[in-house]
Amino acid sequence: MPDSVYKVIELVGTSKESWEKAAANVVERASKHLRDLRVAEVVLLDMHLKDGKVDTYRAKLKVSFKYEG
DSSP states (O other), rough: OOEEEEOEEEEEEEESSSSHHHHHHHHHHHHHHHHSSSEEEEEEEEEEEEEEEEEEEEEEEEEEEEEOO
């Protein structure tokens, strides 16, 4: 395997359904704009509350992709 360099960015996804869906939304959207995604690490899970109830699930991910710059 040749030497490689990867860039890591943080992205936040949201979902009305679950943290899993919020995380999947990050990967799905990132894959449309970034090439050669390698690893997605869940950094933080939280919720946005409205009127004392869960309104939105949020997942913050570190996503890495091969750096070609």
